[in-house]
Amino acid sequence: MIQIKAYKMLHTAEGELPLDxxxxxxxxxxxxIYGNSGAGKTTILRILAxxxxxxxxxxxxxxxxxxxxxxxxxxxxxKRSIGFVFQDFALFPNLTVKENLKFALSKNESDEMVAELxxxxxxxxxxxxxxxxxxGGQKQRVALARAIVRKPEILLLDEPLSALDDEMRFKxxxxxLKIHQKYQLTTFMISHVIAEIFKLSDKVIVLEKGKxxxxxxxxxxxxxxxxxxKFQLTGEIISIAKSDILYIxxxxxxxxxxxxxxxxxxxxxxxxxxxxxxxxxxxxxxIQIL
Amino acid sequence: xxxxxxxxxxxxxxxxxxxxxxxxxxxxxxxxxYTRFRFKAAIEALISLPLVLPPSVLGFYLLIAFSPENAxxxxxxxxxxxxxxxxxxxxxxxxxxxxxxxxxxxxxxGLKNLPVALQEASFTLGKSRLTTLTKILxxxxxxxxxxxxxxxxxxxxxxxGVVLMVGGSIPEETKVVSIAIYEEVExxxxxxxxxxxxxxxxxxxxxxxxxxxxxxxxxxxxxx
Numbered sequence: 001m002i003q004i005k006a007y008k009m010l011h012t013a014e015g016e017l018p019l020d021x022x023x024x025x026x027x028x029x030x031x032x033i034y035g036n037s038g039a040g041k042t043t044i045l046r047i048l049a050x051x052x053x054x055x056x057x058x059x060x061x062x063x064x065x066x067x068x069x070x071x072x073x074x075x076x077x078x079k080r081s082i083g084f085v086f087q088d089f090a091l092f093p094n095l096t097v098k099e100n101l102k103f104a105l106s107k108n109e110s111d112e113m114v115a116e117l118x119x120x121x122x123x124x125x126x127x128x129x130x131x132x133x134x135x136g137g138q139k140q141r142v143a144l145a146r147a148i149v150r151k152p153e154i155l156l157l158d159e160p161l162s163a164l165d166d167e168m169r170f171k172x173x174x175x176x177l178k179i180h181q182k183y184q185l186t187t188f189m190i191s192h193v194i195a196e197i198f199k200l201s202d203k204v205i206v207l208e209k210g211k212x213x214x215x216x217x218x219x220x221x222x223x224x225x226x227x228x229x230k231f232q233l234t235g236e237i238i239s240i241a242k243s244d245i246l247y248i249x250x251x252x253x254x255x256x257x258x259x260x261x262x263x264x265x266x267x268x269x270x271x272x273x274x275x276x277x278x279x280x281x282x283x284x285x286x287i288q289i290l
Numbered sequence: 291x292x293x294x295x296x297x298x299x300x301x302x303x304x305x306x307x308x309x310x311x312x313x314x315x316x317x318x319x320x321x322x323x324y325t326r327f328r329f330k331a332a333i334e335a336l337i338s339l340p341l342v343l344p345p346s347v348l349g350f351y352l353l354i355a356f357s358p359e360n361a362x363x364x365x366x367x368x369x370x371x372x373x374x375x376x377x378x379x380x381x382x383x384x385x386x387x388x389x390x391x392x393x394x395x396x397x398x399x400g401l402k403n404l405p406v407a408l409q410e411a412s413f414t415l416g417k418s419r420l421t422t423l424t425k426i427l428x429x430x431x432x433x434x435x436x437x438x439x440x441x442x443x444x445x446x447x448x449x450x451g452v453v454l455m456v457g458g459s460i461p462e463e464t465k466v467v468s469i470a471i472y473e474e475v476e477x478x479x480x481x482x483x484x485x486x487x488x489x490x491x492x493x494x495x496x497x498x499x500x501x502x503x504x505x506x507x508x509x510x511x512x513x514x
Binding site: 049078103 | 405410414429432
């Protein structure tokens with residue numbers, strides 16, 4: 001079990017904002033953190049990693065205390081069992097892919113794990129390349145593999161997929177899931193993409209202005225529990241067109257574009273770019289603003 | 291024919307100065323690039339001071355400080371039997387101070403330009419500050435370091451004012467090439483002055499050419 005309590009004043013573009021959270025996570029969970037930029041998502045990961053110190057904080061992972069500001073205790077980042085994937089990958093430009101992974105080994109440790117990860121992440125043909133020779137998706141795979149070399153308990157992913165196109169994104173989601181399960185990690189991922197959160201996470205935390213606004217399963221958080229549908233998916237409105245008495249709403253969800261009809265009074269509330277939930281109860285599809 | 295001694299002395303001075311500055315500059319720059327020390331700006335300004343201060347001003351202050359008549363000079367002479375006025379050792383100390391910005395500025399700007407995440411990534415992989423510095427940070431600012439080394443070496447060779455004030459012109463002790471040229475001109479030996487000057491001119495040009503060739507390849511350092 002992981003317990004996190006943290007208070008820290010954030011200096012954002014819109015002025016000062018107190019980050020004040022309290023969380024309990026089960027071991028092995030995949031947790032997504034969702035929220036607007038500047039809500040304090042990255043700071044939570046950094047506090048957990050020990051890269052940023054909370055003014056007031058308490059972190060306990062299993063039986064180990066990582067932070068206890070009352071006792072002025074702070075476990076240095078080097079001693080925490082974490083893997084961190086940075087938003088811009090932070091691969092070491094002077095080292096090849098294989099050397100980047102090997103750098104994470106401790107002294108005299110055999111490089112079995114490096115070989116295993118190179119195979120698992122399908123990096124064989126890239127292992128002697130330098131980071132600048134790699135595409136965004138390849139860099140991401142290397143960063144992910146490097147974060148796992150030390151077999152951490154907790155994997156922290158700071159918007160790992162935001163710079164990638166859809167196809168790459170789906171592939172990498174699978175890699176992340178594979179690694180999460182294989183190495184029995186507890187994973188924290190920052191994401192803006194609801195579809196991704198549904199696919200990957202057990203638990204989602206919605207952060208608004210430094211506070212936890214909602215937490216729970218992706219279904220309960222994003223859909224509300226009032227619907228009992230046969231199927232439901234989330235997407236974004238990409239066009240609204242009038243056709244006779246009906247409106248045709250096009251919703252992009254994952255790789256698909258779905259057309260849904262709506263009545264005029266429904267359609268007037270919809271805007272292009274809005275995140276919506278599509279659900280179908282037997283015959284009758286429902287479209288609802290999130 | 292010219293005396294080769296000043297050439298040798300100049301090279302020796304430049305080499306020793308560069309080595310000392312390299313050893314001093316790495317920890318200094320590391321500290322400056324990550325510290326939030328309140329008087330950081332003042333220290334940075336102090337380091338850059340030799341860039342704008344007339345060399346004779348720096349030389350004058352050093353001469354006063356090193357003089358055995360005064361506290362610091364007396365302390366050195368009483369406790370370490372070290373005299374820094376009109377000696378080669380004095381020239382080294384003066385050169386180290388005078389060339390400090392030429393080593394520090396490129397390395398510092400190199401370190402500041404590195405993404406912070408590189409250092410943090412290394413920490414999350416369990417590596418200490420020292421390992422991170424030697425295995426990650428320094429290898430990634432190779433060109434800045436190289437620029438610093440070349441510029442320091444070249445700048446030390448070109449010193450005149452400071453050397454004249456602190457070292458004077460003692461053959462085989464403090465008479466470096468730039469001083470030798472001055473003396474040859476004073477005694478109307480234009481031909482010898484010409485040879486010395488030509489050597490320095492060619493040397494300086496090749497050094498700058500090298501620096502710009504290196505920088506055009508990478509473009510991540512400011513030279514001056």
